[in-house]
Amino acid sequence: MNMKLNLGLAVLLGVVTMHVAQAAELFTGGYAREFQTMGMMKILDADGNHMVTEAEFNQYHTAVFNGLDRNQDGRLDQSEWTGTQSEKMATLGTGGYLRELSNLAMMDAADANQDHVVTKEEFLKFQGKVFVKLDRKADKQIDAQEFVAKLVGS
Ligand SMILES: [Ca+2]
Ligand SMILES: [Ca+2]
Ligand SMILES: [Ca+2]
Numbered sequence: 001m002n003m004k005l006n007l008g009l010a011v012l013l014g015v016v017t018m019h020v021a022q023a024a025e026l027f028t029g030g031y032a033r034e035f036q037t038m039g040m041m042k043i044l045d046a047d048g049n050h051m052v053t054e055a056e057f058n059q060y061h062t063a064v065f066n067g068l069d070r071n072q073d074g075r076l077d078q079s080e081w082t083g084t085q086s087e088k089m090a091t092l093g094t095g096g097y098l099r100e101l102s103n104l105a106m107m108d109a110a111d112a113n114q115d116h117v118v119t120k121e122e123f124l125k126f127q128g129k130v131f132v133k134l135d136r137k138a139d140k141q142i143d144a145q146e147f148v149a150k151l152v153g154s
Contacts, residue, residue: 028105034096041147052142054131061127065120067092076118081107
């Protein structure tokens with residue numbers, strides 16, 4: 001292999017690694033896999049028009065937060081975060097999604113000030129970033145294609 005080709009390969013690998021790292025910063029691969037499904041899109045699409053608006057996205061995640069916040073103090077500690085197995089939560093998402101959400105790596109991603117508590121504000125702000133990431137056409141709605149689009153390495 002000549003030098004030029006080696007260099008090109010190294011640059012390419014660098015670019016790929018960078019993209020993976022950026023996506024990983026926002027959420028885990030497992031979370032992306034379980035959230036970005038048509039089943040989950042259907043749950044978020046409250047009015048059933050095959051588009052998820054920012055309002056619907058926000059409304060859904062507010063319900064998830066409230067479902068997790070057992071003592072209703074507007075803050076999620078680690079035990080609340082990992083406790084997605086309740087009956088209330090079971091109606092809010094697929095089993096796979098709830099399992100991946102309960103991962104502490106996801107709590108870490110949402111915990112902006114790293115104090116091991118996720119406030120409602122932190123959670124919704126985090127989900128706002130997820131929305132922007134999914135909304136590639138930046139028209140404030142997520143269509144089915146955007147909803148399930150692979151984010152890693154693209
Ligand atoms: Ca809709
Ligand atoms: Ca709480
Ligand atoms: Ca926090």
